[in-house]
Amino acid sequence: MWVGSIKSMFIKRSVSLALATLALTGGMATASRAEVIVDKVHCFEETDEWGSDALYTVTFRGNTSGDFNNNVGVKGPGSYWNDFDSGESVDTDVVQSSSNPSAVYVVMVVEKDNYIDIAAEALDAFKAQLNLVWKAQMFSVLAAGGNPASEAERAAAAGKIKTAMNGLASIYMNFPKGNDENLGIVRIKIAPGQIVYQDYWGDGGHYRFKFKN
Numbered sequence: 001m002w003v004g005s006i007k008s009m010f011i012k013r014s015v016s017l018a019l020a021t022l023a024l025t026g027g028m029a030t031a032s033r034a035e036v037i038v039d040k041v042h043c044f045e046e047t048d049e050w051g052s053d054a055l056y057t058v059t060f061r062g063n064t065s066g067d068f069n070n071n072v073g074v075k076g077p078g079s080y081w082n083d084f085d086s087g088e089s090v091d092t093d094v095v096q097s098s099s100n101p102s103a104v105y106v107v108m109v110v111e112k113d114n115y116i117d118i119a120a121e122a123l124d125a126f127k128a129q130l131n132l133v134w135k136a137q138m139f140s141v142l143a144a145g146g147n148p149a150s151e152a153e154r155a156a157a158a159g160k161i162k163t164a165m166n167g168l169a170s171i172y173m174n175f176p177k178g179n180d181e182n183l184g185i186v187r188i189k190i191a192p193g194q195i196v197y198q199d200y201w202g203d204g205g206h207y208r209f210k211f212k213n
Contacts, residue, residue, distance in 0.1 A: 034099035034192050036061075038075075040091050040210040043084040047111050047181060047205035053084040055183075055207070058108040058118050060130055060161050061097040064149040068138040072127045073097060074118055084207075099213050101191060102149045106161045108169065108185040109200040109207065117178030118169075126168055133164045158187040183207065 038057065046053045056076035063069045073096065076082075080092040097105060110118065118126060137157045141148045148157070162185045173180045183202030188211055190196045196211045 034213055035095045036097045036099050036105055036188070036190060037212050038094045038096055038209055039195070039212045040089060041081060041084075042089040042208045042210075043086055044206040044208065045204065046084055046086045047183070047203040049111060049113065049181065049203065052082075053205065054112040055081040055084065056110050056112055056116060056118075057094075057096060058110060058126065058165070059096040060104075060106040060134075060165065061100075062104045062130075062134045062138075062157065062161065063100055064102045064104065064138065064154060064157070068135050068148070070131055070134045071097070072123065072130055074116065074123060077112055077116075096211075099192065104154050104158050104161070105188045105190065106158055106165065106185060107188050107198075107209075107211075108165055109183040109202075109209065110169075110173070111181040111183055111203060111205065113179045113181070115178075117173045117180040122168075122172040122177065125172065126165070129168060130161060130164055133160050155187070162187065181205075 036059075041055070043053065054077040056074055059073050059075070061071055061073075075094050075096060078094075080090055080094065084090070096107065134157065137160050138148045141153050146153055165185050166182070169182045172178050173182060181203040183205060184200040186198055186200070188196055188198060190211055190213045192213050194213050198209050198211065200207045200209065
């Protein structure tokens with residue numbers, strides 16, 4: 001009986017420790033899944049478009065390791081970025097992308113006119129073309145014996161993405177496909193725990209975006 005009790009106590013203790021460890025590691029995993037977020041937008045000067053401004057972002061995220069996974073996401077205007085006048089601010093957290101310490105982020109801010117131009121066919125084109133540009137750049141660095149995750153290579157890759165995004169915007173945001181206004185395309189250099197302020201100018205407008213990670 002005494003031996004059986006000791007064995008039972010040992011099993012219960014082992015199970016309790018295993019559950020505690022699982023809970024702890026699960027919590028740590030959740031905490032490590034960070035995001036790049038727009039925390040605040042301030043309008044210094046609205047654009048020259050008629051009426052109030054409605055904004056949206058087109059965000060590219062490209063990993064510099066593994067299979068060089070990448071994605072493009074569109075956020076806004078929604079109910080939060082749809083009525084900007086000069087001097088106004090909006091304090092609403094809007095997730096732009098999942099966060100990876102080795103990733104590169106490039107964010108285009110767009111003023112919407114009639115419809116969101118970068119949607120459906122246009123968004124598919126952005127994703128397909130930027131994926132080709134990104135992976136071509138990453139693999140060329142590897143072939144040359146370089147390190148895709150180095151700051152120099154990240155900056156070079158971001159430049160390629162910005163050029164490609166400008167080209168795509170000129171196609172899908174002009175007649176006959178669209179008429180939205182490109183307010184700027186910028187690489188956002190941000191690390192976990194950081195806050196970054198980035199100004200965008202275009203079509204007579206001036207906005208400041210606050211990013212956090």
